[in-house]
Amino acid sequence: MKDRENKAYRIALFGILGALALILSLFENIFLPDLPFLPAGAKPGLSNIITMFTASFAGLGGAIYITLIKAFFAFITRGTTAALMSLSGGILSTVALCIMIKYEGKNLSFIGIGIVCAVMHNMGQLACACIISGTAELINYGKYLLVFALVSGALTGLILNVVMPRLRQTVINHILQKH
């Protein structure tokens, strides 16, 4: 009985996490304005909170799931270019995330992890943009994106730092429960 409950819980949880990631992405795209010296479309990446959280109990698999959902959504709503950008940034960021998250604890909090994820995400997207547009000129953006990633990564990490203890008590505890 507990087994089926657990499975149902997992499905529901991942469904909600996916939806949350999409909502946060949508929110950013609609309500946050474009900053002048950044490439048009650059956002703080609030959905990264979900990705980091998912990775903390579901590892690489969970994080990739979130990444793919975001990319697919981008494909449906904004087109192929947007999907490729989302995917390239997402994969690079996810890989870095899963490496870094092992060190979360005494010496490293989600602030540092969030920053690394944000930086990797931007780098992945920048590389993708350069490949699509066929020129390395876009690398000029690198420095502005770095500052932005530093700030937004720290912000998303901070938010997760604050809510994580509570989440550990409830959600994660439940899902890792062995019957």
Next chain:
Amino acid sequence: MLKNDNTKKKVILQSLLVAALITAIIAVYFLYSSSKAEYDSVNKSAIAMGTIVTAKTYGENTGPENEIIINSVKQLDELISWRQEGSLVDRLNKTNFVNSSSLADIVNVCNKVSKDSGGAFDLTVGSLSNLWAIGTENEKLPNDDEIANALKKVGYKSLKVNGAEVSCKKGQFIDLGAVGKGYACDMIKTYLEDSELKGAVVSVGGSILAYGKRNKAGDKWRIAVRDPRDEKSYIGTVKINEGFVSTSGDYEKYFEKDGKRYHHLLDPRTGYPAQNGLISVTVVCDSGILSDALSTACFVLGKEKGAELAEKYGAGAIFIDENKNITTVGDVDFERASK
């Protein structure tokens, strides 16, 4: 969590260390950047000596120097161009004699190159050049008799120098076209040394003079070498601290007949355009007139003998053959451009 005084001190000390480290890194980086930033420069181009002259001068409030450089090339042209009535060379060609220490110097240098190259370079090749007239509306493919006749008047050994007196055999035609631009560069260098300029790069129809430095770090000058088969792009870059760069190529002046290219670099020994597989030779050395003369001589000599000649003069050379294979000789910092 209680923080006692000791921990507070530790934190402050650590923060100060980090701040000091960051400041040091930034300071070093700023110093590096400013040493790499180029000096202010002024760039001017004009037509002189039948070609484009470009002068770029580096230093504070430069500008007048560019005018002076361009005017000096115009003045030199009036002196040594065979086309200018009354010029030194015109008088030499018409009366077979002229008294001029500048011309004597030029002839001495050129004749030495002629000797060392076994006649592959020859100031008296003018009769032959006039026959072919490549680059003019009279250009033609001469027949064997015409060439044989012209060849009789070619021979640097008859171009003699005695002190400041320069004389040649009757019928000979001296054309300084092959070395005039390099000589102009030599002249300009003397002027630059007397000026307050920090650096300058001058191009007289493709013959280059690089002088001084373009930034505090003293980075080398980057001289691009034109692609012999694509005038809009360059095949590589030569980096030099100071010196002269000249190029001779089969693409500058030529005509095509029956699918064959007849270019202006005539071999004074055969009377025909040099055909040895090379399409361009670039020479780097510390004298303008030599870099010009050697680039022509090495082109006519071909890769092997040309390399020997360049080595003999301590010059660097870049040989490009018809398959765009590149061979460098001597101390040359050359990098092929990636395509």
Next chain:
Amino acid sequence: MKKGDALIIVLCAVLCLCLFASSFFPGKNLIAEIYSDGVLVAAKALSEIEEEYTLSVSGCELELSKNGISFLSSTCKDKLCIKYGVLSKKGETMACIPNRVVVSIKSGKDKNFDAVAY
């Protein structure tokens, strides 16, 4: 904040400062470079422009004036390129990624050679 976080922040900050260092040297003789599909199709010296004019590059219309360059219109779906406004400072870049058009402002000295031997 933990030790690891601080380390990461410091590293990023230093990297940022290094990258921004070059912007402190203002560029002269600004040139607007226009790339289409990775190939440089036009390079215009802004200071030499007397009257503003438009240039069409693979589906994008660019306006050039001595004050800078901007996207006027584009066939792309998201029109993010137009939102950039006018580009006028050394090192600035903007692009219409779907049409693969990239514009960047370079200082005139950024050619990688000083003279051409021919």
